[in-house]
Amino acid sequence: MPHTKNRNSVSQQTESSASSLLERRLKTLGIHSPLFYDEPIALVSAKGVWATDVTGRTYLDAYNNVPHVGHCNPVVIEAIQAQASRLNIHTRYLNSQVIDYSEELLATFGDGLEKVSFTNSGSEANDLAFRIANQRTGNTGIIVSDFSYHGNTSLLADVTTALPTRNGVSSNVRAIRIPDLDTADNDVSPAELFEIAIRELDAAIESLNSEGFGVSAFLFDPLFSTEGLCRLPDGYLHAVQQRIHAAGGLLISDEVQSGFGRTGDAMWGYELYELAPDLVTMGKPMGNGHPIGGVVTSADLLDEFGAANLYFNTFAGNPVSAAAGRAVLQVMKDEDLMANAQTTGNVLKEGLEKLAARFDFAGAVKGQGLFFGVELLPDQKSGLSAPAVTKKLVENMKDNRILISKVGRHETVLKIRPPLVFNKSHAEQLLEGLEAALHSI
Ligand SMILES: Cc1ncc(COP(=O)(O)O)c(C=O)c1O
Known part of the structure; x- marks a missing residue:
């Protein structure tokens, strides 16, 4: 067998720390291969709407649309x-x-x-x-x-x-x-x-x-x-x-x-x-x-x-x-997932609209089904610009173990687009997490 430089066989993937993965990624995929978050998450497994990282931390996935019928269905x-x-x-x-x-x-x-x-x-x-x-x-x-x-x-x-x-x-x-x-x-x-x-x-x-x-x-x-x-x-x-x-x-x-x-x-x-x-x-x-x-x-x-x-x-x-x-x-x-997108979407929309009404720097709630955006504005109190508010919210949500992202011309719209198996209790958890994040601005 020729000597190979691979440290792990494909089936025996060892779980390296996020920082060592990041270092190796930058060396192999280059510095411009895009990553989410100031400190990227190293995910190792997922099920339904839950994703677990290398430290054992579990995140509510309210962002990913590729695992449409749930991670590892x-x-x-x-x-x-x-x-x-x-x-x-x-x-x-x-x-x-x-x-x-x-x-x-x-x-x-x-x-x-x-x-x-x-x-x-x-x-x-x-x-x-x-x-x-x-x-x-x-x-x-x-x-x-x-x-x-x-x-x-x-x-x-x-x-x-x-x-x-x-x-x-x-x-x-x-x-x-x-x-x-x-x-x-x-x-x-x-x-x-x-x-x-x-x-x-x-x-x-x-x-x-x-x-x-x-x-x-x-x-x-x-x-x-x-x-x-x-x-x-x-x-x-x-x-x-x-x-x-x-x-x-x-x-x-x-x-x-x-x-x-x-x-x-x-x-x-x-x-x-x-x-x-x-x-x-x-x-x-x-x-x-x-x-x-x-x-x-x-x-x-x-x-x-x-x-x-x-x-x-x-x-x-x-x-x-x-x-x-x-x-x-x-x-x-x-699983009648289109109907689920409607009913869970209605819970989310109502909750997002109520939250947005309570914070001066939150604007229009956009979208339907299981795809929502929340427009953010500059925050007068902290002096943060709209893009800075949006970025901070996305990072805070991650710290509170909820994955969302941001979109829009100036990255001022929160992007909430979970797998279609996202249910009412997940929606409530997301809304609670978002409320805490909004308070932290
Ligand atoms: C609307 C839209 N069209 C096309 C694409 C490209 O798809 P893919 O990355 O599978 O090539 C994307 C990817 O983000 C997209 O959002």
């Missing part, structure tokens, strides 16, 4: 294990798992969204959606929100507006401001906000046309999660859809964060607005941590793309991934 584990011990192979052979999963997944969509192409991530799904849109429209112009993130491939780096990228958005991309009733100036009415936003969209379309790109697609997250959960003026997304279609472009609904029942009211975020997207992309919660994503679209669009492009993806839609995806849908149904 036994049904998902069993499905993965059973399929992995039977067969795992790429997708150029027939296998019932992926067909069963496709049928079950597609049954959650309405008319016109009838075919799926699997990918390994949300990024790959959005990348493929762009290619399909460009093929259909013959255009290359893309419109996105001016504070958004949709993935990490080269095509998606070109449309990234919320994170730094070396070149910024490329010349075929127009970034528009998404209207938010909560953050709009007080002297701007909802109707005016709507008009301003639509004028900006019209200008973006006009500019793409005049520069010869034309409009290929509007790519959007229906909850505008990265933007900080915008509260849209009525009819905004309908008007966007109408204008994008009139310009010859397609609508891509990125359901990586909003999909799989996250909002409680709908399986897919676009349904909240009664939109008819041409393409729907998904990822994160789809395999409960197993990497799987996908694009759902019409037969027409997929066939047209496939006739001109042989799209092959070695791992995407393999039998083990499909088994994981099926198990997620099964648990969602068996």
Whole structure:
């Protein structure tokens, strides 16, 4: 056996301290690999909504949406294990798992969204959606929100507006401001906000046309999660859809964060607005941590793309991934998790609104289902800026063993987005912890 430098075999992972892991991580993954918290947490295990760190401390997970049906869900584990011990192979052979999963997944969509192409991530799904849109429209112009993130491939780096990228958005991309009733100036009415936003969209379309790109697609997250959960003026997304279609472009609904029942009211975020997207992309919660994503679209669009492009993806839609995806849908149904998102979400919303009313530096409570944001303002007493208040709250919550995070243009919105198995007693614990953290500012 050749000598290996590995200290631990894969199955005998020793539990190093957070500080030694951090040191080794910086040496191996580099200093720019992002981490949460001033003092990062080293997690070793998790179950349901609870995550345990290397010191044995247990945290209530009110942040992570990837373990959608709960960390280490036994049904998902069993499905993965059973399929992995039977067969795992790429997708150029027939296998019932992926067909069963496709049928079950597609049954959650309405008319016109009838075919799926699997990918390994949300990024790959959005990348493929762009290619399909460009093929259909013959255009290359893309419109996105001016504070958004949709993935990490080269095509998606070109449309990234919320994170730094070396070149910024490329010349075929127009970034528009998404209207938010909560953050709009007080002297701007909802109707005016709507008009301003639509004028900006019209200008973006006009500019793409005049520069010869034309409009290929509007790519959007229906909850505008990265933007900080915008509260849209009525009819905004309908008007966007109408204008994008009139310009010859397609609508891509990125359901990586909003999909799989996250909002409680709908399986897919676009349904909240009664939109008819041409393409729907998904990822994160789809395999409960197993990497799987996908694009759902019409037969027409997929066939047209496939006739001109042989799209092959070695791992995407393999039998083990499909088994994981099926198990997620099964648990969602068996445990009625969309209804849970609604009822627990209502408890959380009410509690968050009551808390926000008691603290001067707490503003609008945004969101629904099991996805909430709380807008924070500067605190006059301590003199802390809004971003500083937000950061301090997130750190204090961690010290009180509750995981949440922050989003928004200036990182001034608390992000609360737990696994969908988060129940009323978890919600109450979160609210108690948040109350203590708010008092500590
Ligand atoms: C809305 C949205 N779309 C796409 C992505 C990219 O997904 P992935 O990291 O699986 O490539 C993300 C990731 O954060 C996301 O939030």
